[in-house]
Structures are given as structure tokens and as C-alpha cells.
Amino acid sequence: MLHTRICDRLKVAHPILGAPMAGAAGGELAAAVSEAGGFGMIGGTTPDGPDALCAMIRAAKARTDRPFGVGFISSAPGLDALVRVALDEGVAALAHSFADPTPWVQAAHDAGVKVFAQVQTVAQARIAAHAGVDLIAAQGTEAGGHTGYSGLLPFLPAVIDAAEGIPVVAAGGIADGRGLAAALMLGAEGAWIGTRFVASAEALSAPWAKSRVVEAGTDDTVLTRVYDLATQAPFPPTVGDRVLRNDYTDEWHGRNDEVVRNREELAGRIGASIQAGDTRVAPVRAGNAAGLIHDIRPAGEILRSIVEEAERILRERPRQVIR
Ligand SMILES: Cc1cc2nc3c(=O)[nH]c(=O)nc-3n(C[C@H](O)[C@H](O)[C@H](O)COP(=O)(O)O)c2cc1C
Known part of the structure; x- marks a missing residue:
């Protein structure tokens, strides 16, 4: 034991x-x-x-x-x-x-x-x-x-x-x-x-988040700040956010200044996508272990x-x- x-x-x-x-x-x-x-x-x-x-x-x-x-x-x-x-x-x-x-x-x-x-x-x-x-x-x-x-x-x-x-x-x-x-x-x-x-x-x-974790492979995550910057989440700047890659992270990851400039519009999109369970935009927080x-x-x-x-x-x- x-x-x-x-x-x-x-x-x-x-x-x-x-x-x-x-x-x-x-x-x-x-x-x-x-x-x-x-x-x-x-x-x-x-x-x-x-x-x-x-x-x-x-x-x-x-x-x-x-x-x-x-x-x-x-x-x-x-x-x-x-x-x-x-x-x-x-x-x-x-x-x-x-x-x-x-x-x-x-x-x-x-x-x-x-x-x-x-x-x-x-x-x-x-x-x-x-x-x-x-x-x-x-x-x-x-x-x-x-x-x-x-x-x-x-x-x-x-x-x-x-x-x-x-x-x-x-x-x-x-x-x-x-x-x-x-x-x-x-x-x-x-x-x-x-x-x-x-x-x-x-x-x-949410059920859609659990399903995405099951479907995702080891290579499907990204450590990013594009959700936190859009939603003004209260994390120190030295911390990233590991999520499953999707259309939103593919479009915005690495473009932090632009995310900040478009903050209001992006926060609105993220909120709506969570309500709709639309995983093309909604964050699914998961690590490499998803694979x-x-x-x-x-x-x-x-x-x-x-x-x-x-x-x-x-x-x-x-x-x-x-x-
Ligand atoms: C969906 C999700 C939400 C999390 N929320 C918190 C949190 O509220 N506070 C915290 O200290 N860590 C949080 N973490 C990080 C975990 O405490 C932990 O470090 C992490 O899940 C361990 O790695 P693993 O996901 O590969 O098992 C969260 C992780 C996930 C996946």
C-alpha cells in the first residue's frame, strides 16, 4: 500500500x-x-x-x-x-x-x-x-x-x-x-x-468542457493570456493560463496588445460562447494530461x-x- x-x-x-x-x-x-x-x-x-x-x-x-x-x-x-x-x-x-x-x-x-x-x-x-x-x-x-x-x-x-x-x-x-x-x-x-x-x-x-478534455490530445493545449487579458481576470502577469486550443486561441494567442485594445468586444464574445457552450471560443482549462x-x-x-x-x-x- x-x-x-x-x-x-x-x-x-x-x-x-x-x-x-x-x-x-x-x-x-x-x-x-x-x-x-x-x-x-x-x-x-x-x-x-x-x-x-x-x-x-x-x-x-x-x-x-x-x-x-x-x-x-x-x-x-x-x-x-x-x-x-x-x-x-x-x-x-x-x-x-x-x-x-x-x-x-x-x-x-x-x-x-x-x-x-x-x-x-x-x-x-x-x-x-x-x-x-x-x-x-x-x-x-x-x-x-x-x-x-x-x-x-x-x-x-x-x-x-x-x-x-x-x-x-x-x-x-x-x-x-x-x-x-x-x-x-x-x-x-x-x-x-x-x-x-x-x-x-x-x-x-459543463458537459461540453468534460467532452473536450476527453477528446483532446497531449499537443492540444496552449499556455496563453488571451482570456485573462480580455476578461481582466485577477492573476499576476507572471502566470499563464493553460487551455485547450481553439479558434479563439489560434486567432489571438501572442497578440496580447491587440487583445487589450479589443477587450470589450472579446470579453462579450467569450461570455456569449460560454453561455452557448461554443468551444470554438469558450475557454476549456486543461493540462497536457488531457492526452x-x-x-x-x-x-x-x-x-x-x-x-x-x-x-x-x-x-x-x-x-x-x-x-
Ligand atoms: C479547470 C481548472 C480550474 C482551476 N482552478 C484553480 C483554482 O481556482 N485555484 C488554484 O489554485 N488552482 C486552480 N487550478 C490549478 C490546479 O490547482 C492544479 O494546479 C492543476 O490542475 C494540476 O495540474 P493538472 O491539471 O495537470 O492535474 C485549476 C485547474 C483547472 C484544470
Whole structure:
């Protein structure tokens, strides 16, 4: 059986966290991941505000007694009120990404709540370690949605080296047992998985988004700013957005100044395309792991198959490659 330090610290059976994904990971998905023995997380940054987050947390509690967390886009406005709700509701952990987690650590710890930091650079990992977070997610550029520019293979060990002994998990590109086994061999304590769970029965994502993830191949993503610039999304300029390529990204990727000049018209087109489920323009946030995803399944089944495959590989592969 796979077992790492985070299994004890997070009180879970398997070293897998469901990534917090705004618009995709609600209470149902977080609960399904936790019920299957992982650590589920709700994407807590919602345009509908604290009441909507409270409803998601309660939906998760109604489905599981196991621990789960809430993760934020911490560069977005309104964070204070969202954090308050999550603390009041007594979730097990809060995750911060895209901003320095330092201001949020003490109050969470005082309430007995763990703090995770998702980082895109080694410098951010050092800041998170200094802030005293309980877990660091090293996010490689392969990841779906907003992410940085370093590949997980070199980035993960560099973050582990900088983490001062704080457990580090791998985020980006992990959709099966091969990815989990590789991350564990690099020294990660587990995997923080997003795109694979977008294509799950419990994800909040629209059916057209789930279908596109299943259809997409490894080569079909682009790391771009053409949605964020048009919609004025609150991310730092050092962060890109990995989405599935479509007519909109083919037309506008790399033309950032023109996107800004045409902002209003493009934001209108994007909004309308989301309403209509028109994936020629609508963003579908997904990582390179899309190429490894061939079906939409219940999250618990997905989690169990990743764990079983990783266990098998970690037992058999060393015998094949060491004499
Ligand atoms: C649809 C989608 C939405 C996401 N939303 C968030 C978010 O709200 N907050 C966050 O910290 N990360 C977010 N992420 C990034 C994930 O936390 C995670 O880093 C990523 O999914 C891991 O890579 P993978 O998609 O290859 O598994 C999102 C990712 C996806 C695919």
C-alpha cells in the first residue's frame, strides 16, 4: 500500500489531493475524492461570493465525514470574506495560490486549520516555507488552468530542496499511476490532481468542457493570456493560463496588445460562447494530461485506479531496470 508523510498529517488513506478548481471542483467532487481516501478540495474563488462557497462546503459535509479543504485564487478580490467562511465552517485545510500565503497562516493555524501553498517558482517555495505552511504544491507548467513556466521534472526536486522539510506534492500532468509513481520517485509526498478530475462525473464543469478534455490530445493545449487579458481576470502577469486550443486561441494567442485594445468586444464574445457552450471560443482549462484521459468516470474510481497502477509500477519497475 502506498503511504507517505501526508497520509498521516492529512488523515487520508492515499497520497492524492483533488486540486481546488474554480468552477470545476465543488462540494460533490471534493467529497467524492475524500470518500475514496484522498484529500478533496473545493475551488473556493467563486463569482457568487461567500454564500455560494458556504453552500459548497455544506454540500461536501453532507456527503462525507472525512477531511477536505478549500483552495483559493488568492490574487482575486474578496479573499477575506471567503477565508472567513471556510474557517467558520471548520474545513481541514486552506490552500493559497498566485499570492504570498504569509498573511493567512497564523489565523488558520490558530483555528486548527492547515495551510497549503501552491507555488510556480522556487522563490515562492522559499517564501511559503518561511511562512510556515503545512504543505507545498509544486505546480509545473503542464498543469491545467493558471500555472507557471517551469516543467515539473526539474521544478519538483528544486522545490523539495527549498522546502526546508515541509512536505511537497506534485501538481501538473498527473492523470494516471505512471505520473503518481514518477512524482513519488522524485521525492514528492503525493499528487495534486486537477485535469483528470475535470473529466469526472462529479465535477461542476459543463458537459461540453468534460467532452473536450476527453477528446483532446497531449499537443492540444496552449499556455496563453488571451482570456485573462480580455476578461481582466485577477492573476499576476507572471502566470499563464493553460487551455485547450481553439479558434479563439489560434486567432489571438501572442497578440496580447491587440487583445487589450479589443477587450470589450472579446470579453462579450467569450461570455456569449460560454453561455452557448461554443468551444470554438469558450475557454476549456486543461493540462497536457488531457492526452491521457479517455473517459468521464466517477472520481472515486479514477482515484483508486491511479493508486493501484502506481503501486504496481513501484513494485515491478525497479526489478526491470536494476540488475
Ligand atoms: C479547470 C481548472 C480550474 C482551476 N482552478 C484553480 C483554482 O481556482 N485555484 C488554484 O489554485 N488552482 C486552480 N487550478 C490549478 C490546479 O490547482 C492544479 O494546479 C492543476 O490542475 C494540476 O495540474 P493538472 O491539471 O495537470 O492535474 C485549476 C485547474 C483547472 C484544470
